[in-house]
Amino acid sequence: MKIALIGLGSVGRGVAEMITKKDLGLTITGLADSKSGAMDPKGLDIPTLLTHKKKNGHCGDPDISTLDIIKKADYDALVEVTPTNALSGEPAIGYIKAALARKKHVVTSNKGPIALANKELRTMAQENGVALRYEATVAGAIPIMHTLEHGLAGNDILALYGVLNGTCNYILTRMADEGLTYEQALMEAREMGYAEADPTYDVKGIDASIKLVILANNIWGHDVRLTDVDCTGIDLLTPDALRLADDEGCTIRLIAEAIPRKNILRVSPRIIEKSHPLVVDGTLNALTLETDMAKEITLIGRGAGSVETASAIIGDLLYIKDRYDGSA
Numbered sequence: 001m002k003i004a005l006i007g008l009g010s011v012g013r014g015v016a017e018m019i020t021k022k023d024l025g026l027t028i029t030g031l032a033d034s035k036s037g038a039m040d041p042k043g044l045d046i047p048t049l050l051t052h053k054k055k056n057g058h059c060g061d062p063d064i065s066t067l068d069i070i071k072k073a074d075y076d077a078l079v080e081v082t083p084t085n086a087l088s089g090e091p092a093i094g095y096i097k098a099a100l101a102r103k104k105h106v107v108t109s110n111k112g113p114i115a116l117a118n119k120e121l122r123t124m125a126q127e128n129g130v131a132l133r134y135e136a137t138v139a140g141a142i143p144i145m146h147t148l149e150h151g152l153a154g155n156d157i158l159a160l161y162g163v164l165n166g167t168c169n170y171i172l173t174r175m176a177d178e179g180l181t182y183e184q185a186l187m188e189a190r191e192m193g194y195a196e197a198d199p200t201y202d203v204k205g206i207d208a209s210i211k212l213v214i215l216a217n218n219i220w221g222h223d224v225r226l227t228d229v230d231c232t233g234i235d236l237l238t239p240d241a242l243r244l245a246d247d248e249g250c251t252i253r254l255i256a257e258a259i260p261r262k263n264i265l266r267v268s269p270r271i272i273e274k275s276h277p278l279v280v281d282g283t284l285n286a287l288t289l290e291t292d293m294a295k296e297i298t299l300i301g302r303g304a305g306s307v308e309t310a311s312a313i314i315g316d317l318l319y320i321k322d323r324y325d326g327s328a
């Protein structure tokens, strides 16, 4: 199956390297970053282009734009891994629409388009007879969408609870373990490369809320939005609060929860027993699904990382390859 890869940062590089390294029946025929593009219907020389990008800051011809690749390259599936814009979803929404209009499958790790325009994009994919998949948008390497779609097929999902932001989880773990203040733990997270220069989205619970919206819409077919989430971040937590929780054999985690029967869609710091399965350490993510037949299922894994996120994207691509083998 031929792939056009849009975005060659942390995730895009992971996808390109894994496709090149592993014999998966996937060939990259189009590639773009913010400044350039490259295409070859027979398959691009990925190692050379990656080296070129490292040296020169761009991967291909500056005269070839991202839209040139999406509209003209010979490919079956678009992999869209450009930065998240949680306010407009652009330019990724435009990229995805352009690919769907050409009847190309789309796989993305970008939360913006899926949180803001999921219904419209899914309808467009359906009308064009192609797939739109976004496993990597929630909890990185954890195969939550596949689990819901296949492993738990036929179950009613009654509720979900999740630790969906690795940066917050790292900060809370360090505050609890070492008695650090929020500011000290945040500084450490920055030094370790776990927090952005501007950590607002993470620490205010916005990133976890976006993921909760994606999950709720996916599971229950709702059309909820970011503004529907009752959201509190971790930025006002004190070491005292963690100490008090510790006295009771508990700790604090930023929990995203969706409980439709109680009309709850919430992200907030919660006091939680240390032995609870959602109490994971460091940058890990965890998700508990409450279901009618399987009862509780908890998935734990890495919520971010170049190759970890590539795992989710490649899973989606191979699902499409198996399912729509006519286009492979």
Ligand SMILES: NC(=O)c1ccc[n+]([C@@H]2O[C@H](COP(=O)([O-])OP(=O)(O)OC[C@H]3O[C@@H](n4cnc5c(N)ncnc54)[C@H](OP(=O)(O)O)[C@@H]3O)[C@@H](O)[C@H]2O)c1
Pocket: 006, 007, 008, 009, 010, 011, 012, 032, 033, 034, 035, 057, 058, 066, 081, 082, 083, 084, 091, 109, 110, 111, 136, 137, 140, 303, 304, 305, 306, 309
């Ligand atoms: N990193 C993770 O672990 C992770 C995990 C799950 C989901 N995600 C999501 O995956 C997406 C990619 O993340 P990332 O960490 O790889 O980001 P990144 O390192 O910032 O890379 C973004 C890439 O997109 C390119 N780009 C930016 N604007 C573009 C445009 N308008 N048209 C075409 N290409 C454009 C950049 O080009 P240049 O190289 O020219 O700057 C860069 O190659 C984001 O939406 C992120 O939220 C990331």
